[in-house]
Amino acid sequence: QVRLVESGGGLVQPGGSLRVSCVASGFTFSSYTMNWYRQAPGKERELVASIDSPGGTIKYADSVKGRFTISRDNAKNTLYLQMNSLKPEDTAVYYCKAASFPYWGQGTQVTVSS
Numbered sequence: 001q002v003r004l005v006e007s008g009g010g011l012v013q014p015g016g017s018l019r020v021s022c023v024a025s026g027f028t029f030s031s032y033t034m035n036w037y038r039q040a041p042g043k044e045r046e047l048v049a050s051i052d053s054p055g056g057t058i059k060y061a062d063s064v065k066g067r068f069t070i071s072r073d074n075a076k077n078t079l080y081l082q083m084n085s086l087k088p089e090d091t092a093v094y095y096c097k098a099a100s101f102p103y104w105g106q107g108t109q110v111t112v113s114s
Helices: none
Strands: 003-007 010-012 018-025 034-039 046-051 058-060 068-073 078-083 092-098 108-112
Touching (some): 003 092, 018 092, 018 108, 034 068, 046 068, 046 078, 058 068
Parallel strands (some): 010 108
Antiparallel strands (some): 003 018, 034 046, 034 092, 046 058, 092 108
C-alpha cells in the first residue's frame, strides 16, 4: 500500500534553516508529481510546493517563494523540502503527498520560535 513517512522537523529559531524529508513506498515514486503541504493550528492545510516527476517543473506558494526549495531523489524514493530564513508563521505540521493518491503520512512538526 502507499506509505509516506515524513521526518526532519523540529524547533528552530527565526531566520534558521531546516530540511524535512519524505520517504515514499507502495507506488512508482519516480512517475508522480509530489507535493509538500502544511497545516498550522486552526488553519486549513495549504499547498507549499510541488515538483513533477522528472523534477523539471517546480511551483511554490507565494509565502515561501525564495526561501524554500523542493527537490527529489527518485533513486531513493525521497522527497525533500529545504527551508531557509524561517519565520514564526512557517510553524506547522508538514506533510508530503503524491498528487494522484488520496494518502497522507503522519506529518512532521516544524516550530519556528525564539
